[in-house]
Structure formats: structure tokens, C-alpha cells
Amino acid sequence: MNLxxxxxxxREINQLLQNVSRxxxxxxxxxxxxxxxxxxxxxxxxxxxxxxxxxxxYYCAGMNKNASITVHGNVGTGVAENMMSGKVIIKGxxxxxxxxxxxxxxxxxxxxxxxxxxxxxKGINIIVKGSVGHMxxxxxxxxxxxxxxxxxxxxxxxxxxxxxxxxxKVKSLGSDCIEKKMDDKNIKELNKIxxxxxISEDAKKFKRYGSARNLYNFKIDNVSxx
Amino acid sequence: xxxxxxxxxxxxxxxxxxxxxxxxxxxxQIRGLGAKRKVPDxxxxxxxxxxxxxxxxxxYREKCNTSVILGDRFAKNPIKLDIPITIAGxxxxxxxxxxxxxxxxxxxxxxxSTTTGDGGMTKExxxxxxxxxxxxxxxxxxMNPDDLRKxxxxxxxxxxxxxxxxxxxxxxxKINKRVAGMRTxxxxxxxxxxxxxxxxxxxxxxxxxxxxxxEITNWEKPIxxxxxxxxxxxxxxxxxxxxxxxxxxxxxxxxxxATQDVFIExxxxxxxxxxxESVDALKELNMHRKVQLxxxxxxxxxxxxxxxxxxGADAVSIGSAAMMALNCxxxxxxxDYEKLGTEPGYCHHCHTGKCPVGVATQDPILEKRLxxxxxxxxxxxxxxxxxxxxxxxxxxxxxxxxxxxxxxDLAALTVEAAAMARVPLAGTDWIPGLKK
Numbered sequence: 001m002n003l004x005x006x007x008x009x010x011r012e013i014n015q016l017l018q019n020v021s022r023x024x025x026x027x028x029x030x031x032x033x034x035x036x037x038x039x040x041x042x043x044x045x046x047x048x049x050x051x052x053x054x055x056x057x058y059y060c061a062g063m064n065k066n067a068s069i070t071v072h073g074n075v076g077t078g079v080a081e082n083m084m085s086g087k088v089i090i091k092g093x094x095x096x097x098x099x100x101x102x103x104x105x106x107x108x109x110x111x112x113x114x115x116x117x118x119x120x121x122k123g124i125n126i127i128v129k130g131s132v133g134h135m136x137x138x139x140x141x142x143x144x145x146x147x148x149x150x151x152x153x154x155x156x157x158x159x160x161x162x163x164x165x166x167x168x169k170v171k172s173l174g175s176d177c178i179e180k181k182m183d184d185k186n187i188k189e190l191n192k193i194x195x196x197x198x199i200s201e202d203a204k205k206f207k208r209y210g211s212a213r214n215l216y217n218f219k220i221d222n223v224s225x226x
Numbered sequence: 227x228x229x230x231x232x233x234x235x236x237x238x239x240x241x242x243x244x245x246x247x248x249x250x251x252x253x254x255q256i257r258g259l260g261a262k263r264k265v266p267d268x269x270x271x272x273x274x275x276x277x278x279x280x281x282x283x284x285x286y287r288e289k290c291n292t293s294v295i296l297g298d299r300f301a302k303n304p305i306k307l308d309i310p311i312t313i314a315g316x317x318x319x320x321x322x323x324x325x326x327x328x329x330x331x332x333x334x335x336x337x338x339s340t341t342t343g344d345g346g347m348t349k350e351x352x353x354x355x356x357x358x359x360x361x362x363x364x365x366x367x368x369m370n371p372d373d374l375r376k377x378x379x380x381x382x383x384x385x386x387x388x389x390x391x392x393x394x395x396x397x398x399x400k401i402n403k404r405v406a407g408m409r410t411x412x413x414x415x416x417x418x419x420x421x422x423x424x425x426x427x428x429x430x431x432x433x434x435x436x437x438x439x440x441e442i443t444n445w446e447k448p449i450x451x452x453x454x455x456x457x458x459x460x461x462x463x464x465x466x467x468x469x470x471x472x473x474x475x476x477x478x479x480x481x482x483x484a485t486q487d488v489f490i491e492x493x494x495x496x497x498x499x500x501x502x503e504s505v506d507a508l509k510e511l512n513m514h515r516k517v518q519l520x521x522x523x524x525x526x527x528x529x530x531x532x533x534x535x536x537x538g539a540d541a542v543s544i545g546s547a548a549m550m551a552l553n554c555x556x557x558x559x560x561x562d563y564e565k566l567g568t569e570p571g572y573c574h575h576c577h578t579g580k581c582p583v584g585v586a587t588q589d590p591i592l593e594k595r596l597x598x599x600x601x602x603x604x605x606x607x608x609x610x611x612x613x614x615x616x617x618x619x620x621x622x623x624x625x626x627x628x629x630x631x632x633x634x635d636l637a638a639l640t641v642e643a644a645a646m647a648r649v650p651l652a653g654t655d656w657i658p659g660l661k662k
Contacts, residue, residue, distance in 0.1 A: 038437055039434070042442050043443070045371075057434070058438070059434065062442065063371040063442055065371060078425035082369055100424040101425075103410070116424065119424040119425075122410040139418075141411055160412070161411070216398075217415060
């Protein structure tokens with residue numbers, strides 16, 4: 001079904017997509033003329049497929065559950081923010097805070113992602129085929145940020161238990177973020193993610209980064225780290 | 227103190243003690259609750275009452291409406307509260323599950339709302355709360371769209387009166403398995419909640435964030451914006467511009483679960499001055515009573531509630547006082563207070579997780595000291611008392627609806643309070659700072 005944002009209001013389209021009946025066979029939708037509108041496909045609940053033909057504004061696919069959403073264009077700030085499950089694919093580039101606080105599901109950005117990609121992520125898998133901006137995975141709690149390109153400054157600052165995998169160069173690591181051994185278990189886990197998402201990459205080519213866990217409890221000896 | 231000894235005004239014994247503690251430990255003090263310093267407050271105002279030119283209502287006979295509708299600017303389902311006194315956001319984690327349930331029970335019995343906090347929504351508080359406001363905080367701990375839709379309103383927390391510009395802090399000793407699970411973090415580590423939101427940075431972005439939240443919740447829920455009292459005139463203006471249905475303004479006397487003492491005592495402005503600035507902004511925008519204003523930070527009595535409403539608030543919110551109704555700082559379990567190095571009436575050790583009365587703790591033994599049903603009854607009684615006091619004062623000023631109270635009903639007892647509240651110094655027509 002085609003949903004044209006030149007002809008229908010955003011509220012009308014989001015409401016329709018948030019309440020697709022399980023009894024109806026039509027579970028595949030195309031959104032035409034997004035023209036950078038904000039909050040397109042925010043709050044979807046069910047396992048439907050949506051293809052957005054063009055660029056979107058802020059918070060596209062925000063808090064997504066179950067739905068598979070593909071954006072054939074670039075996305076603004078906070079794509080798939082706080083996503084719970086499902087899959088979001090961005091064919092272009094993403095602005096800042098992509099996948100922020102995401103709890104689950106997969107966000108695949110085929111281009112680059114700007115600063116703070118994966119900030120405070122809580123279990124989501126984020127795969128960036130290009131490079132990421134500064135302060136990515138800031139205070140990241142859980143999940144995997146996988147970067148096929150390079151990472152800008154202060155990667156993984158104040159990271160908790162999330163894992164970062166980078167194939168390219170890392171400009172600098174943030175506080176309490178260190179390079180960790182890429183062992184067989186990590187290679188297996190990463191290859192499984194690639195296989196599940198149909199991405200042809202070799203996990204052995206990646207370096208792994210995570211928390212040194214030195215700042216988990218405030219100690220005066222660590223004060224210079226802040 | 228001996229009469230012939232003269233204490234340093236610049237270095238009183240308490241200051242010397244703190245310098246020597248800092249010299250020994252090399253780190254600031256962290257504590258809970260709000261400012262302990264004296265600041266101008268609602269006690270510095272009085273109501274004038276009725277007189278020859280003002281006709282009072284009969285105290286026990288004539289009706290005085292206390293209900294208030296919150297969030298009817300854009301939301302499809304605004305909240306109608308029976309009383310204009312709400313329960314402020316306090317996290318599960320900072321408080322135990324029994325305390326959260328007791329708050330829900332007490333608030334619901336009085337037809338008012340309670341609020342989640344930095345840690346997500348528990349089933350206990352949702353189950354016990356007739357009206358539950360769900361906070362969207364920078365950390366987004368426990369945030370999910372299902373709970374968002376279960377809420378009766380959404381409160382975007384920009385700041386908090388105890389620490390405008392500061393993030394949350396929950397020390398490792400309070401992080402048990404359940405709290406850690408809700409926050410997606412390991413047990414026992416210090417949880418530093420961010421001070422900035424992860425996906426918006428200013429009022430223009432916030433407007434778009436609000437649009438997203440409304441889209442997710444079918445434009446049903448009132449959206450509150452909570453700000454600490456830093457620059458209330460501008461913050462209120464920007465909150466209105468961003469599309470808030472309700473502004474929540476938290477003055478510097480507001481409490482916290484844990485923050486640096488220097489932050490609590492030295493950042494932000496008193497509720498009294500902040501409230502007046504916020505009302506000024508709403509009036510200039512012609513949005514007073516259209517965007518509702520909830521004020522918090524040091525509300526203790528029905529007189530405080532009445533004065534806040536007279537100055538222009540639509541409702542108030544209580545946090546520390548609600549905890550005290552649940553027995554915070556009660557003269558019980560004295561030995562446990564002593565173990566913390568304090569005593570009833572002085573305790574601010576919420577951050578330790580060793581709350582002697584079972585309110586601000588995750589310790590299962592301590593938590594049993596608070597029965598949620600009995601706690602709920604105490605909170606209901608306290609809210610009932612505040613409401614009766616509020617109505618008494620409103621009737622005495624000739625008002626059949628508490629929101630008809632107005633600045634003209636007030637006088638100030640100090641020059642500072644007159645300037646901050648912009649009401650005349652008692653016995654004069656002088657309002658400092660206003661040109662005649």
C-alpha cells in the first residue's frame with residue numbers, strides 16, 4: 001500500500017501503521033514524499049514492513065517494536081531512538097544520536113553516522129557501514145556498535161557493558177574505554193550478527209573496544225579521568 | 227559556647243569542620259534531600275484575609291473547589307485532579323518498591339497523581355496509582371513505548387531544583403538485582419544518569435521530541451516539561467514555545483536522592499522568586515492558566531500550597547514532604563540513625579541505602595519497616611490536611627475556588643520576599659523593584 005505524505009497527514013499515516021490489523025494480509029507499505037518530516041514511523045508496534053522513499057527528519061522509527069523499516073535516503077537526528085526490537089535500515093547517512101538508548105533490534109546504516117551514534121544504547125545492535133562521528137557509544141550500556149569505517153574522537157567515553165567493534169581507524173578513545181582482546185567467542189558472536197543480517201564481512205578484521213570498568217564506582221584516585 | 231570566646235564569622239566551627247573533613251578525604255560530600263540553608267520562602271508571606279472590602283466564605287459550610295485540569299492545551303486526554311497537590315517524581319531505586327506503592331495509594335485515595343522517576347515504571351506504582359506521570363529523563367533507564375502508553379501524562383525532565391545542570395546519581399549500594407535489571411546495568415555500580423538528553427539539545431529540538439512522543443501516544447497524553455529553578459522566565463517561555471501542556475518548576479529547596487552538597491546548597495534559586503518569574507512569563511505570553519504551572523521545592527503546608535496558587539501556580543508538587551509523611555526522619559529506630567552518624571530530624575542519608583525507616587532503601591529488611599498500605603493512609607491523611615488548610619485560607623479570602631486566590635491577597639514580611647514574590651511589604655504599598 002502506498003502512503004503519500006503529500007496527500008495524507010503524518011498523524012494519519014502513523015496511526016494507520018501503528019494499528020495494522022493482524023487479520024489483514026497487507027503488511028507491506030511504502031511512504032512516498034517524506035520530505036524530511038519528523039517522527040515518521042514513530043511508535044510502530046507490529047511486524048510490518050515499511051519502505052520510506054526519500055529523506056526523513058528527526059526520530060524516524062523512534063521507539064520501534066517489531067517493524068522492519070527501510071529508509072531510501074538520509075535520516076535526521078535520533079533515528080530509531082529507544083528502539084525495542086525489529087530492524088531499521090538506512091540506505092543513506094544518519095545524523096547525530098542514531099540508535100540512542102536503543103534496547104533491542106538492529107539498526108543498519110549503510111552510509112556514515114554523525115556524532116553520538118549509539119549514545120546510552122541498552123541492547124541494540126547498530127551496524128554502520130561507513131564511519132561514525134565523535135563521542136559515539138557515549139555511556140553505552142549494552143549491545144553492539146559495529147563500525148565498518150572509522151571512528152572519530154572519544155569513542156566509547158564512559159562506556160558500560162556495550163561492545164564496540166571497529167574495522168577502520170579510531171581517532172581516540174574516551175574515558176574508561178580500552179581496546180580488548182578479540183577472542184574466538186567475540187569473533188563467533190560478531191560473525192553471527194553479520195550472518196543474521198546478511199552482511200558479508202569477516203569478524204577477524206575488527207578490533208574490539210569496551211569498558212576498563214575503572215570508573216564504575218567513584219573513587220578519588222580516578223578523579224583525573226573526569 | 228563559652229561567653230568569652232568569639233567565633234570567626236567567616237570560619238564558624240561548622241566551616242572549620244568541613245575544611246578539615248575535605249583535607250582528610252579529598253572529595254566532596256554527597257547527600258540526599260534538599261537545601262538546608264535558610265532562603266526566603268512562603269513563610270515570608272501572609273494572607274490578608276477578608277475585611278470591609280472583601281467578603282469571606284463560611285469556613286465549614288460553603289464549597290471551595292480544589293479540582294484542577296492539567297494538560298488541556300494539546301492533549302486529547304487531560305488529567306482532572308481532585309486536589310492541586312501532586313506527588314513529585316522519585317525513582318524506584320532511590321525509593322523502595324513499598325514506598326512507591328505507598329505514594330501511589332495515598333495519592334490515588336485523594337484523587338491526585340504520582341510520578342515515576344529515573345528508573346522506569348514499576349508494576350507496583352502503576353497498579354496503585356490512579357494517575358501516573360511517566361518521566362522521560364536523560365538516562366532513559368527503563369523507558370519503553372508500552373509504559374509510555376500506560377502513563378496518564380509524560381514529564382520531560384530538563385532539570386531538577388536540587389541540581390539544575392546536574393545529572394542523577396544512585397550509588398552502588400542501592401543497586402540491587404531488580405534496580406540494575408530495570409536500568410540495564412550491572413549490580414552494585416554507581417549509576418550516573420546523564421545531565422543532558424541523548425537525542426535533543428535545545429528548545430527547537432525539544433519541540434520535535436514532543437511531536438515524536440505525541441505521535442507514539444496518539445496525542446492523548448499531556449506533556450509536562452520539568453525545569454529546575456535556574457532561569458525560570460526564559461525556561462518557561464521556551465517550554466511553552468516547545469509545546470508543553472504543563473510546566474513543572476522545581477525550586478532550589480527541592481530534594482534529590484543523592485547529589486553533591488555543594489550543588490544542593492549553591493545552584494538554583496529559591497522557589498519563591500522562581501515561581502513569580504515563571505508566572506510573569508506565562509502572563510506575557512497570554513498563556514497563564516492555559517499552560518498549567520506546577521511548582522515544587524519546599525512545599526510543606528496548606529499555607530504553602532495556598533500561597534503558591536495565589537502567586538499564580540495551578541498546582542504544587544511535593545517530594546520530600548511526601549517522604550516525611552511515610553516516616554522519613556521520624557523518631558523511630560534511633561540506633562540505626564546513630565549508625566549513620568545522624569538523628570531523627572537531621573537525616574539526609576538517602577544516598578546510603580540505609581534509610582532507618584525503610585523509605586529510601588532497597589535493603590529487604592529495612593524496607594519491611596514501611597507497610598505500603600499504612601504508608602498510603604498516612605500520605606492520604608497528610609494530603610487531606612493540606613487540602614483542608616488550603617480551603618480554609620481560600621475561604622478566608624473570599625474564594626470559592628482555590629485558583630481564584632491572587633497576589634492581591636498576599637503581603638510580604640520581609641523586603642526580600644516582597645521583591646521576589648512581587649507583593650507589597652506588609653503595612654506598605656511598596657514592592658521593591660517596581661516603579662510606581
